[in-house]
Amino acid sequence: MRLAIIGAGSVGRAVLDQASHRGHSVVAIADSSTAAVDPAGVDAAEVLRRKAQEGQVGAAAPDALFEAPYDVLIEATPTTLGSAQPGFGHVERALRADRDVVLANKGPVAERYEDLQVLVDGSEGRVRFEATVAGAIPIMATIAAYGPAQVTGVRGILNGTANFILTRMASESLAYDHVLAEAQELGVAEADPSFDVDGTDAALKCVIIANVLSQGDRTHRLAEADVTGIEAIPTSAHQAARDAGKTIRLVGEVGEDGVRVGPRLIPLDDPLAVTGTENIVRLELTDAGPMHLAGRGAGGPETAAALLADIDRLAR
Amino acid sequence: MRLAIIGAGSVGRAVLDQASHRGHSVVAIADSSTAAVDPAGVDAAEVLRRKAQEGQVGAAAPDALFEAPYDVLIEATPTTLGSAQPGFGHVERALRADRDVVLANKGPVAERYEDLQVLVDGSEGRVRFEATVAGAIPIMATIAAYGPAQVTGVRGILNGTANFILTRMASESLAYDHVLAEAQELGVAEADPSFDVDGTDAALKCVIIANVLSQGDRTHRLAEADVTGIEAIPTSAHQAARDAGKTIRLVGEVGEDGVRVGPRLIPLDDPLAVTGTENIVRLELTDAGPMHLAGRGAGGPETAAALLADIDRLAR
Numbered sequence: 001m002r003l004a005i006i007g008a009g010s011v012g013r014a015v016l017d018q019a020s021h022r023g024h025s026v027v028a029i030a031d032s033s034t035a036a037v038d039p040a041g042v043d044a045a046e047v048l049r050r051k052a053q054e055g056q057v058g059a060a061a062p063d064a065l066f067e068a069p070y071d072v073l074i075e076a077t078p079t080t081l082g083s084a085q086p087g088f089g090h091v092e093r094a095l096r097a098d099r100d101v102v103l104a105n106k107g108p109v110a111e112r113y114e115d116l117q118v119l120v121d122g123s124e125g126r127v128r129f130e131a132t133v134a135g136a137i138p139i140m141a142t143i144a145a146y147g148p149a150q151v152t153g154v155r156g157i158l159n160g161t162a163n164f165i166l167t168r169m170a171s172e173s174l175a176y177d178h179v180l181a182e183a184q185e186l187g188v189a190e191a192d193p194s195f196d197v198d199g200t201d202a203a204l205k206c207v208i209i210a211n212v213l214s215q216g217d218r219t220h221r222l223a224e225a226d227v228t229g230i231e232a233i234p235t236s237a238h239q240a241a242r243d244a245g246k247t248i249r250l251v252g253e254v255g256e257d258g259v260r261v262g263p264r265l266i267p268l269d270d271p272l273a274v275t276g277t278e279n280i281v282r283l284e285l286t287d288a289g290p291m292h293l294a295g296r297g298a299g300g301p302e303t304a305a306a307l308l309a310d311i312d313r314l315a316r
Numbered sequence: 317m318r319l320a321i322i323g324a325g326s327v328g329r330a331v332l333d334q335a336s337h338r339g340h341s342v343v344a345i346a347d348s349s350t351a352a353v354d355p356a357g358v359d360a361a362e363v364l365r366r367k368a369q370e371g372q373v374g375a376a377a378p379d380a381l382f383e384a385p386y387d388v389l390i391e392a393t394p395t396t397l398g399s400a401q402p403g404f405g406h407v408e409r410a411l412r413a414d415r416d417v418v419l420a421n422k423g424p425v426a427e428r429y430e431d432l433q434v435l436v437d438g439s440e441g442r443v444r445f446e447a448t449v450a451g452a453i454p455i456m457a458t459i460a461a462y463g464p465a466q467v468t469g470v471r472g473i474l475n476g477t478a479n480f481i482l483t484r485m486a487s488e489s490l491a492y493d494h495v496l497a498e499a500q501e502l503g504v505a506e507a508d509p510s511f512d513v514d515g516t517d518a519a520l521k522c523v524i525i526a527n528v529l530s531q532g533d534r535t536h537r538l539a540e541a542d543v544t545g546i547e548a549i550p551t552s553a554h555q556a557a558r559d560a561g562k563t564i565r566l567v568g569e570v571g572e573d574g575v576r577v578g579p580r581l582i583p584l585d586d587p588l589a590v591t592g593t594e595n596i597v598r599l600e601l602t603d604a605g606p607m608h609l610a611g612r613g614a615g616g617p618e619t620a621a622a623l624l625a626d627i628d629r630l631a632r
Contacts, residue, residue, distance in 0.1 A: 018603060022463065136604030141461055142454050145625040147338065271587075271610065280608075287334060288452030288621035291611035292596075294587065295604065305604040309461040 001100075001315050004028040004065050006090050007076030008057050010300030011104050011131075015074055015307055016044050022308050028068035032077075035060040037068045066093055072100040072311055076303075079106040079195075079204065081222060088112055091119070091127070098124035102310045104131040104303050110204040113211040114219040126314060131306035133205045134158055134279045134297040140212065141309070142293060146285050148213045153284035154254040158205045160277030160297050161189045161196035162230050162250040166263075167275045170238040170247050176231065188277060198229035199250065199261040206252040206259040213254060220259060228262035241265055247273050317416075317631050320344040320381050322406050323392030324373050326616030327420045327447075331390055331623055332360050338624050344384035348393075351376040353384045382409055388416040388627055392619075395422040395511075395520065397538060404428055407435070407443070414440035418626045420447040420619050426520040429527040430535040442630060447622035449521045450474055450595045450613040456528065457625070458609060462601050464529045469600035470570040474521045476593030476613050477505045477512035478546050478566040482579075483591045486554040486563050492547065504593060514545035515566065515577040522568040522575040529570060536575060544578035557581055563589050 005012045008031035025041040036042045036058030073094035084107030130140040168179040183189035195201045203225045210220040251264040266273045271292045274280045279297025296302045321328045324347035341357040352358045352374030389410035400423030446456045484495040499505035511517045519541045526536040567580040582589045587608045590596045595613025612618045
């Protein structure tokens with residue numbers, strides 16, 4: 001497939017790096033201010049060098065990407081809430097041109113799922129978004145394989161930064177601010193960690209799952225989710241949890257009543273009690289029974305692998 | 317899709333039961349002595365009643381199944397070794413008639429993978445076999461999604477009966493024979509538990525994974541696998557393991573040097589230390605990182621769900 005990658009952060013760059021190994025060619029890549037376009041395939045090494053040294057991927061205007069002869073748009077710009085712009089506009093442009101779209105950006109599928117379906121219905125293009133939920137862990141693929149109607153419940157640890165902080169607080173009896181600073185130093189937390197620690201990121205992933213499970217009967221958005229973060233958990237709460245054979249985790253849940261995210265007490269021997277930045281999802285399936293899918297929920301190469309799996313599925 | 321189910325044990329009957337909910341029609345089902353055939357779709361309730369009360373699914377000869385107008389053959393007869401007959405013959409007949417085949421029977425993919433590929437190469441039919449490895453846990457689907465070339469290692473608990481016995485021996489300090497008898501009473505172990513406790517069943521699953529990972533460069537068979545069972549583990553070994561913070565599990569491994577199955581010491585906090593009949597597989601993926609996939613590795617409805625997921629993928 002001929003790929004156009006919009007967004008040249010760690011995910012977009014990893015797709016550029018991996019695409020040729022999977023038999024795809026990148027005909028365009030854009031960052032916020034420039035684009036590199038070549039119908040014969042851009043020179044990945046040269047683009048990565050230019051981005052590292054000059055801070056931009058190319059010399060063309062970003063809009064030139066949409067003029068490239070691409071089959072699939074890879075939307076890897078940062079997730080935004082509400083109108084989900086500019087990501088939603090990129091998706092809209094590709095679908096109106098009857099191209100396929102593969103998303104790493106959670107905004108369009110979490111915040112504007114209904115609008116997205118209208119665009120899909122009027123397009124020859126298809127939309128896939130395994131990469132929006134927990135990196136390469138095959139959550140959307142497994143729901144698709146057994147059918148959304150088979151899924152009666154979803155519960156998971158969907159934010160690695162929050163889980164790292166909770167794990168460290170519990171194991172070392174350290175205060176939240178101390179562990180957050182440590183996570184930022186290690187690169188596990190961003191300079192502005194709000195979306196990770198206030199539950200927004202985990203909630204967006206749950207909203208995406210909820211939208212798929214609802215099969216069009218109902219549309220979910222972040223605003224309707226019941227979300228509590230981990231900022232207010234005192235160190236003493238971790239000690240009390242441990243005394244009871246439990247641990248505190250930021251758990252996301254998708255159920256009949258919608259999406260709920262918040263700190264929950266989890267037995268120490270529960271599969272959901274993963275440590276560090278690990279993510280895990282428990283799917284309850286009618287015929288197939290409960291299933292646990294776990295792995296790295298974030299990271300450039302991991303997320304790119306999920307995008308490429310979606311691209312391969314579109315190519316079949 | 318129009319399905320022909322060969323084998324009317326718990327798996328075949330569960331496919332018959334679930335197929336219509338997934339939009340498929342069963343035009344034929346055969347047990348070892350009879351077949352029920354109806355081009356308009358057999359009456360599932362009537363077939364299940366007859367099997368339960370009279371011990372056979374229909375009045376026609378089993379061979380009548382192959383004359384039915386089916387799209388996909390579901391091979392759910394018991395796994396056999398070596399020539400993998402009669403399962404392999406059923407698969408051959410369907411592929412020569414250019415029909416698709418979906419397997420629950422491990423024999424043809426574990427013991428005769430090369431012969432199977434020759435048949436597939438000469439047929440319009442396709443072969444899928446998610447259900448042969450750990451029920452509905454999406455192992456083959458995940459390997460396919462990220463590409464066999466991305467998988468650098470596989471390690472897992474692939475036999476629920478053996479894991480149940482080891483779990484009980486460790487937690488209750490009971491002897492092997494005692495726990496085996498208990499497992500047989502509970503229906504967790506069969507009257508002849510050989511394949512489960514001697515490592516054969518786990519090895520067959522690993523051989524199937526190895527065949528897929530080798531991508532035709534090499535064919536694996538049970539005979540070349542290094543297999544040790546759990547029958548000779550004394551109760552004292554479990555106590556020693558626990559004193560060291562570990563537990564004994566029957567671990568299957570697929571690596572550069574082929575397939576190895578045997579009792580291994582696993583740290584108690586390792587994800588592989590699952591309890592009871594649970595199965596788990598750890599995939600090491602180059603870009604996507606390590607991944608754990610866990611759930612029920614056996615059971616009629618669970619295995620049928622995996623077969624139906626394969627059928628749906630063929631239908632797309």
